[in-house]
Amino acid sequence: MDRQSYIPPVAEKRCEACGKPYSPLRDNKCQPCYRRNARYGSTEYKREEIKDITLDFVLAHSRESGACLLWTGTVSKEGRPQTTDRKYWREEGRARQILLHRWMYEHHAGQVLRKGQHVKQKCGNKLCLSPAHLCTSLPRPGRTPLGEAGRYKGKPRREDYLERCANGHEWTEENLYIDPKGRRICRACQAASYQLRQGKDPSDHEWKRRKTWEETPECSNGHLYASVGWYFNGESRVCRKCFAEKERSRWLRVNYGMALEDFEALLAVQDFACAICAVLFDPDVRELTPCVDHSHSTGQVRGLLCHACNLGIGHFKDDLARLRSAIEYLALRSQRSSTADTGQL
Structure with a gap:
């Protein structure tokens, strides 16, 4: 006989106010009903319906604190006064938030602000809706004014951008470098930036174009690459004779504790x-x-x-x-x- 485990059903708890299942209950009420009862004295959901935002509605939900008019309703994520446009919700079926400090400025100034203009409080209190403390903020310095759509159009392009770089260096065949993305790079400016990162003064080190392999048939020590040979280490050419002498000096220093000059002097003595x-x-x-x-x-x-x-x-x-x-x-x-x-x- 197959045994089947018996799990007794869990008793379903329902809110005594709205009748919806909810767990855990508090005073036999779900959490929304309990909060409404604790705040308003009744579990019935009531919402004040308004046709449009009016000055009386704003003043009814504000209180005076000195020279400021502080909003006591809902606020945005930044802590600024806002409310829901319920008329727009009923007509369009979508929610839209109204920033009340912007609405208050437009209502008293009698003008509609264009997109991109911001309103700030001069008193420093984000909840203040007093018209005397509201003003429009100026654009940041160094930025061009916003366009009709409120978008930043960017810095205007220079007229001679095809002739010289931003620091005045001419685009020559030696100075111009075009990267794989097609951007123009000034070699002189790049060298000056590298010298500044090393703590050097770029004016003391004049940039010169690096010679090609065809223009340098010998290494810095005078060895001809064609006779002694060379190899590429990923960055530049390495003379095989110079590398052998360097390794020889390292071998003498590590294994015998003597310099290459001492080895040559001992060789001459013998x-x-x-x-x-x-x-x-x-x-x-x-x-x-x-x-x-x-x-x-x-x-x-x-x-x-x-x-x-x-x-x-x-x-x-x-x-x-x-x-x-x-x-x-x-x-x-x-x-x-x-x-x-x-x-x-």
Whole structure:
């Protein structure tokens, strides 16, 4: 037998005034009925119907406070007096809010303000509807007056905008740059803006057009790109020889704690030859490139060796006893081989 869970129905609560279901109830009334009863003493919804906004209606919902006439009705999001045009609601079926400080100014001034004109209170109180405290605000400085539709028409275009930029630089082939969106950009103004962001005075740095790759066949250190080679790093050309020297200097500083000038001075002291075998160094041959010999315990640089001598000392682990044994071993073996050769003869 299939068991079915039984859920008892929830008792539906209804408002004793309007009969609509509502939860939770307060004094057996829904929230709207409770509020109307607490404010007006009755749950019956009453609304004052008016045909049009009149001065008597405004004065009936205002109170005097010194020289101000303060509105006591509904206000807008900005806190300014407003009311609903109920006649427009009945005729058109749409709601329309009327700003009462604007209506009050038009009523006493006898003129209709055009769209875009604003009315403000001189006393600083947003709820004030006193005609003596209302005035029209002037447009902001630096802006052109509003058009018939109340829209900002923008700053008028200069007559010479096709000849020079806003700062007076002429549109030349070197100075003009047109971005992908078709906008004109002045290179001199752009360079001056960049210098100002760096804290420099643009008048001390005159802008000059950057040379093209065809106009610069060599790098800043005088190396010809055609002979030493170059590569593009995403922003500019990089000389391969300058990059190799930079990496060499970094390698000496990081691994041996010596500058490139000290390395070249040590190379000159050794007459550009290995300190052990006295073979001249040759940068184009890998086995004859100078290697920095240093102590692995103290890190002190001892000299420059060729590739073979540096590996030999490294394999003997800088042990003098092992090196002496190797010398004796070679001397003994060479003596035996010479004696054997003599006996055969």
